[in-house]
Amino acid sequence: MLAKILILATLALILISLFSALAMLFKNDDPGKRKLVVQALTVRISLSIALFMALVASFYFGLIPGRG
Numbered sequence: 001m002l003a004k005i006l007i008l009a010t011l012a013l014i015l016i017s018l019f020s021a022l023a024m025l026f027k028n029d030d031p032g033k034r035k036l037v038v039q040a041l042t043v044r045i046s047l048s049i050a051l052f053m054a055l056v057a058s059f060y061f062g063l064i065p066g067r068g
Contacts, residue, residue, distance in 0.1 A: 003063055010051045017044040 021040035028034065058064040 003058055007051065007055070010047060010054075014044055014047045014051070017041075017047065 017040050021037050021044065024033070024037045024040060028036070055064070059066070
């Protein structure tokens with residue numbers, strides 16, 4: 001149950017980061033402020049990689065059962 005909550009929380013953070021980058025992209029025309037967009041997208045990619053690694057590790061250690 002805890003694994004499901006952590007997965008859903010991470011997915012929510014990924015979506016929040018994605019939409020905040022989209023909002024900053026449309027709001028800011030200044031090239032200096034586009035660094036914020038890049039930082040938000042970097043956070044999204046980092047969270048996605050961390051989620052993938054956590055899912056693989058959870059499957060490997062048996063926290064997430066296989067379908068076999």
